[in-house]
Amino acid sequence: MTALPPPFADWFATRGWTVHPHQQEMLERAHEPATLMIAPTGGGKTLAGFLPTLIELAEGRHDGLHTLYVSPLKALAADIRRNLTTPVTEMGLPIRIEDRTGDSSATTRRRQRADPPHILLTTPESLALLISYEDAPRIFAGLQRIVVDEIHALAESKRGDQLMLALSRLQAMVPGLRRVGLSATVEDPAAIAAFLARHPDPCGILFADPGPDPDIAMLETDAAPPWAGGGGRYAVPAVLDQVARHRTTLIFHNTRAQAELFFHEVWLQNEGALPIGIHHGALSREQRTRVEAAMVAGQLRAIVCTGSLDLGIDWGDVDLVIQIGAPKNVKRLVQRIGRANHRYNAPSKALLVPANRFEVVECLAALEAVKARDLDGEPRGPGPRDVLCQHILIRAASGPFRADDLFAEVTSAGSYASLGRADFDACLDFVATGGYALRRYDQWQRLMQVDGLWRLRDPRGTQRIRQNIGTIMDTDLVKVRLKNRRGGMPLGEVEEGFAATLSPGDTFLIGGEIVRYENLREMVVEVTRRPEKPPRIATFMGTKFATSTQLSQRILEMFRQDDWPELPPATRDWLRLQRARSRLPQADRLLVESFPFGGRAFTCVYGFAGRNAMQTLGLLVTARMEAEGLDPLGFVATDYATLIWGLRALEDPAPLFSGPDLRAGFETWLAGNAVMKRTFKQVAVISGLIDRQTRGQRKSGRQAAFSADILYDTLRKYDPDHLLLEITRQEALRGLVDFGRIEEMLARVSGRIDHVRCDRPTPLAAPLFLEAGRVPVEGAGTERLLATEAQRLMDAAGLEIDPAEAGRRWRAPF
Template sequence: MSLPPPIAAWFAQRGWHPRRHQLEMVAAARDGSHALLVAPTGAGKTLAGFLATLADLAENPRDGLHTIYVSPLKALAVDVQRNLLTPVTEIGLDIRIETRTGDTPSDRKRRQRERPPHILLTTPESLALLISYPDAAAMLAGVKTVIVDEIHAFATTKRGDQLSLALSRLQALAPDMRRVGLSATIADPEAYQGWLAPDADSAAVRLVTGDPGAEPVVEILVIEDRIPWAGHNGRWAARAVMRRLEASRLAIVFVNTRAVAELVFRDLWAENDQALPIGIHHGSLSAEARRKTENAMASGRLRAIVATASLDLGIDWGDVDLVVQMGAPKGSSRLLQRTGRANHRMDEASRAIVVPGNRFEYLEALAAQDAVREGELDEDRFRPGGLDVLAQHIVACAAAAPFQADALFAEIRGAAPYAGLARARFDEVIAFVATGGYSLSAYDRYQRLKQGKDGSWRLTHPRLAAQHRLNAGTIVEAVTMNVVFGKNGRSGRRFGQVEEWFGGQLRIGDSFMFAGQTLEVTGFEGPDIFVRHGRGDPRVPTYVGGRMPLSTNLAARVRGLFNAPERWAEMPPDVREWLEIQQRRSLLPGLDDLLVETFERDGRWFMVAYGFAGRNAHQTLGMLLTQRMEAAGLQPLGFVGSDYVVAVWSLQQVTDPRPLFSPDVFEEELAEWMAASPFLRRAFREVAIIGGLIERTLPGQHKTGKAMSVSSDLIYDVLRRHEPGHLLLTAAWHDARSKLTDIDRLAALLETAQRNLVLVALDRVSPLAVPVLLEVGRERVAGTADTALLLEASALAAEAMQIDGA
């Protein structure tokens, strides 16, 4: 098939030929078909997504909004605009391309609604806000295509619920609109075809696959054949990493949390003997700081950048020739995605180095290396759409115009996450949005909808539309304070935000690490922390959440390495010795069992279970075990969990652990524990904010985290007492089960324990138990005793590795 002459000539002038999958995407557009493109990084996915749009606008020039591009990251939207402007300019097309994200000034957003560009690059949050305006119908009625980039980053999350609902609203406004999805890392394309399609009809979406590219090269960094016993971020190897950065043209150093980004940046700078220009990028930095770093990378003024998931996806800096992953990647898809940032060319191998934090993480890195080599991706778990997100969407629809419930219900059922939504549940959500529910209906502040004589629903007051736009979104960040460079009382340059709970601990004269710099606090004013350049040993801001869960596929591969002694020869000597002595002194975890070790040390009894179910499941299991041990009179002292292991210590010996791992009355115990724990309250606070029951922001006011927590706790207590079946309590329970505690993986682990629990009673600590015991002291439980045991690393390791008779 042929492209319009100007576009074909542009390819020819560059010595290029359109790839097969790019032409197939154009063909799908000309047939009016929805399409999902799965192609490797560097295959020209973004151009493939836009090529049909450029062709249509070249052949049929028009005014108005033609294509909406949805990105998971603000940085990616900006990067795509920069890269898309090049062919548009060189071809000579009269096409306006603009971004619309949370960083876009309000006057430009207003102008975009009045005079929209041909192509709008946005995020799910900004798109959801856009459809809430009364003039949205006129602006969006002519949309021909919506492109969802990095679709795997959305579909299984609440952001995906929000986007899917927005797509259904767009489809109602523009019935002929095509949906296009792009990704490089999808294990089950059919599931994503169903998510992308109107009415979840996967057959309606044409699958286009790209040719395989060059195999990525993943190296595991080992120094002097040794891997640390403990740690999880690879900082021990900063000097070696810096030497690799010196030898590369341009590098991205990925970390898994914002706090680690600050630490790793400081470590690398301390080893930066050549004073190479290095940047830092994460979501808590100001828009100005992030743009400055992105532009410096794009123009070649930086040699390396330390980044979190804020740069995970799609960014095309063609000169990047090295990716470093500090700490284990936690999933093969994530490692492949990050590796693809290097070279970003289909025909050249991308290079990545993984720096494991400890010996378990070395095995995880090796498992991820195997998975990438074999092309195995992590499977995504789809789930029904969140009711809190649905409530927010209903308010957005009402802010745009009054609606009829029957029509809106049919429209919402067209969104894949809500395809199975029952009418009774939908009516319950409408009632919640209208009154807050039975227990809250007497309060005017929760009256958001009213029904007219014609049956249509509308907002009770126009101010609710503005209030909705200030508070909409599905990402509930902790309340933040602004870091401002300047004198107290005078506004200065904003560096970004730290979480309020951290900022609240600071005092004038304290120093902390932020944006790669040491800052000294000079004063406070409302939500602002005023700072200047400081010295000394700074504190490092930490953020709620952060750590990524170990994927199920990777966990199974790690188990496989324990059971593949033929692979041990390729491991560093100290890791190989670690496994060999574990095999002699105890047992190694099997492919489908639960290995439990018990031993006594310094008057405390330890029980260590190797579940490989991920940190959240193991943390929940630790709570469950200590609760059951307390009831059994075993006097538990505490527990600690990692992605691989949970360890519990007590004053009394556990001689038969099987009853402790019983799945019987598990749900009842879990409900009792969660009701008394902060998990359910935290989950309720999030769904209450998303559902609009609690405002994050009020016009002209700064709302503190304490104020929001008080509001949330008061409402939670009222509903628990008077309306335990309330919609938001149900939503909070579901979130706490799946996201905070990973109950499904824990339940599977308990079932495994019933089938095949292997108990080994030891006379001292085993080699495999050392890494998790070095974390002891981070978790505490109340009970008959509450003293945590701190273990000294070298003595513990020596004890574990000693062979009897040696």
């Protein structure tokens, strides 16, 4: 067994620590080419990953960069630097540790290129920028190890594919490079190991002791959850009570809008004046930094947050995590609850708050999955080719290359191991010429081949390439600042589309403040504080997570039970009534309900395929209904069902769900749909066809969309087989429309359809009425009318409704 050198053994002893078994095992495996370590949150993963590096640097002189650390978050890199600096300083080790992210100054970045530190902490985008420089071989000449933290989060996005392509380049520069991956939440270790390893080299997998089960339950509240909605407002008093009982609480939300609305409601009800902050990615860096500093200093009792605090950042003494709304994904829930009691073998404590009545069922399914250590996740597909196109540009920026050499490098990256030479050559041709329809335009003539070497036609193109590196496709955002003569304090960012809807005097929430829109000047929203006026809306659309396949399956399994003693009485009675009035959905059958209400014919389809897929199903089924003369008027979709309303009752649902016909209808619909243009814009930006920045100035979302629309229409007309159109179609299928889950649903039910005709809305369908768009009704009686209509609906379904909820949540869909 490898013993700790005396300085390290003494340092552990002075702190009363012993080396954990998995940390010791990492020392034993220090010289293996690749190792994936799966250890619980708070189990010392980071120290385990860095121990071999610290020991190697302490025992012998090493000039230049020794270890590269890559994380998904800039804040996580800064946090790791703080944590690593402590042992290095206390042991007096001559080791320089620095971070390099988008927040680093130009001066710092230049110095790091000239004189790299021993340990550099960075992000995938900053690493891609580093390998684009001509002097990259010198910068990385002494590199020994790379540590990829929270690898599960990177593996789920194109950022991970870009990182692995960058590692293939680094491995070509320094063949002996060793790779380490760290994570607490890996559902398929073999797949992540293959993703991390240099193909076809093996990657060892090290499992740490998973530790005790978390202390996790649903929060008990005096009020029952509402029938619809996602904000959790009803639970604010119970949440504040829990905050008062704990040292520091993280209150997670799935979207920025929900976080803003909940934070605003918390402050309205915070009679004890508990210090509470808000943290999410659209707030200004200054605001996030202030909240983080206050949290570390123990000055906050709670932080309302989103995924910005998901990962392994160790902020302060957190002893409770509250998840508002169903987590939609078990891995996300496990990651979040691990923020509490962030210590080895200390159980995390968490409470779940279902935002509505159905989410009670979903939260219970998630609790059971966590206790069973049953993580969810979708299988990884092949490496995306738009990311490969960007990598080819990055490689060209660093100097000339041979196609054969680059192909060998690329196919050593796990997700590109199956890439065929024809597909690689197609990407290279696109990068060089723009493709058949665009090769006549100089702006897309970027590469040329001389003596077997590919090089940039214009060396000045390197600046343009570097300005546009990255795969993160945020919603187009504009800055928000307080208005004054000198340029006011930055508050954060809002969607450009949202800003376009504002008129002077409109109020909205940002960073927990109510602000008044004054004007839009030079792509900056100028606002003033208006705390006395109610906010018009929260500003952020945010990501709308779809319930994972595994969670959906668990919910359907729960429906097979005879009864549900583990559910609260209100939810249990609701499901019993559904079974009595109609039936409960089953995993191997498709439940379709038909019923009249308010002079319209309604059809409810329970597919449990996730929000995107159910939305797509609504589009396809209503198109089929239109063809059959059923006169559909609209629909609304949730994760579990699609509610359609129209003029004529459905007699036979089977023809609507014929697999081949549905697929054909989908192809026709997709070809001309706005989804394709939206997806094409993302593919075009990542692949380098459209710049997001020109001469250092970021394009507005409208400018980029206008360029993308013109190019999309041009390619469809003149070059329908263009590489980017092919990539766009693949991306749309598995992304925004999620047609794969519709096909999985149809295969699962295999034509077995239960059509239940009812004389009124069923208990399970009734909440979907509250999800639809509000009919604009002007005048003082609006809320009274809405409450009356909501009560009429719930009376028809045999359900009770809170009067306050009736006025607030009713959305008439017809």
